[in-house]
Amino acid sequence: MVGIFSLVTGMVGPSGFGSSTTAEQVTEGIDASNLTIIITGGASGIGLETARVLALRKAHVIIAARNMESAKEAKQLILEDNESARVDTMKLDLCSIKSVRSFVENFLALNLPLNILINNAGVMFCPFQLSQDGIEMQFATNHLGHFLLTNLLLDKMKQTAKSTGIEGRIINLSSIAHTYTYEEGIRLDNINDQIGYSDKKAYGQSKLANILHSNELSRRLKEEGVNITANSVHPGVIMTPLMRHSSLLMRSCNNMLCCSASKLERGNWEVLFGL
Ligand SMILES: NC(=O)c1ccc[n+]([C@@H]2O[C@H](COP(=O)([O-])OP(=O)(O)OC[C@H]3O[C@@H](n4cnc5c(N)ncnc54)[C@H](OP(=O)(O)O)[C@@H]3O)[C@@H](O)[C@H]2O)c1
Incomplete structure (x- = not known):
């Protein structure tokens, strides 16, 4: 991850790419025609x-x-932009166990391969x-839905x-916000506590769960000798509809720091695209 200074200025890092580098630049020359990829939440933002x-x-x-x-x-x-693009859409509501199961059933029925799962x-x-x-x-959508989806597609x-x-490749979109969570980390015994609920810490908790999920999955895949890697990534600060519940102040700060979704930093595109 590049630092705040590089993020704001777009200064390039050792790789030759910086926060103003676009996804197209990072992937230039790559032929991904042999890959089938599922991306959750692929209808907006990142x-x-x-x-x-x-x-x-x-x-x-x-x-x-979830919204077809x-x-x-x-x-x-x-x-x-690209009339030969191979893009399909499928219904998936991550905060419903039933919907996750039905998505997987429908996907498996297509008899397609699956190389990359981007839990975004x-x-x-x-x-x-x-x-x-x-x-x-937040826990149900950001972590549990993806956890179940990953297990069912593994x-x-x-x-x-x-x-x-x-x-x-399995990629979990996490966030630097994983560092800001409840004192006990993840409130596994009290996940539905409304009285002590903090919208920020609940987000941080779900993002911490994304990272722990990637780490443990990665360990198990290695142990099993399976040719799949699992990673989590913080994508940078990008102004997207994700900010809809943020305060005006936070949105303004993000605006100062942010890049558009087409200008994600190199280090993170590397993980997203498995380069
Ligand atoms: N933007 C940032 O600065 C930033 C920073 C750190 C991490 N991230 C992470 O990056 C990822 C993408 O965020 P983004 O900024 O691109 O936000 P976004 O534009 O709001 O995209 C999130 C997507 O998730 C979908 N979604 C939400 N709830 C869902 C559900 N129950 N089932 C299925 N899909 C659902 C949304 O669908 P609807 O359109 O129907 O709501 C939307 O398409 C998130 O995991 C976020 O935590 C973003």
């Missing part, structure tokens, strides 16, 4: 830009979204609410990695 550029590099991209109207618009946007969707700082399954919303990813010889 997910949309990731989907667009991966499709530009000829990958088959599946946008998994937005997903359709996202696909249209990508196709306007997320909500931030929302007021206290419970998911359909009765779990605090066999497919292992089969793909084995049959193609291509290293599989």
Whole structure:
């Protein structure tokens, strides 16, 4: 991750890329035509830009979204730029266990390979609410939904990695906000405590869970000798609809620091695109 100074100035790092480098620049010359990629929340913000550029590099991209109207618009946007893009959309609501299971069932029925899973969707700082399954919303969406999705898709990813010889990748979009969480880290015994709820700490808690998930999964995959890596990434500060529950002050600060989703920093694109 580049520091604040480099982030604001766009100064390049040792790799020759900086915060003003675009995803297109980072992936220039890459042929991803042999890759099938699922990206959650690929209908907006970072997910949309990731989907667009991966499709530009000829990958088959599946946008998994809760709002199919937005997903359709996202696909249209990508196709306007690149009419040969291979982009499909599928319904996935991460805060519903039923929806995650049904997404996986539908995906497996397509009999496609799966090389890369980008767990990108997320909500931030929302007021206290419970998911359909009765779990605090930020934890349910940002961590639990992705945790279940990953587990249910893992066999497919292992089969793909084995049959193609291509290293599989699982990427969890986390955040520097993982450092700002409840005193006990993750409130596993008290996840639905409304009285002590902090919208910021609940977000941090869910992002910490993303990192722990990647770390433990990575350890297990190595132990098993499976040709798949698991990583988490902080994407930088990017002005997206994610900020909808942020205060005006925070949004203004972010605005000063932020880059657009098409100008993510090199180090993080490397992880996102598995370079
Ligand atoms: N932007 C930043 O500065 C920043 C910094 C650090 C980390 N991140 C992380 O980066 C990731 C992407 O964020 P972003 O900034 O691109 O935000 P964004 O534009 O709001 O995108 C988030 C996506 O997640 C989707 N989503 C939310 N709840 C969902 C659910 N229950 N099921 C399925 N999809 C759901 C949203 O769909 P709807 O459009 O339907 O809401 C949206 O498409 C997040 O995990 C975030 O925590 C972002």
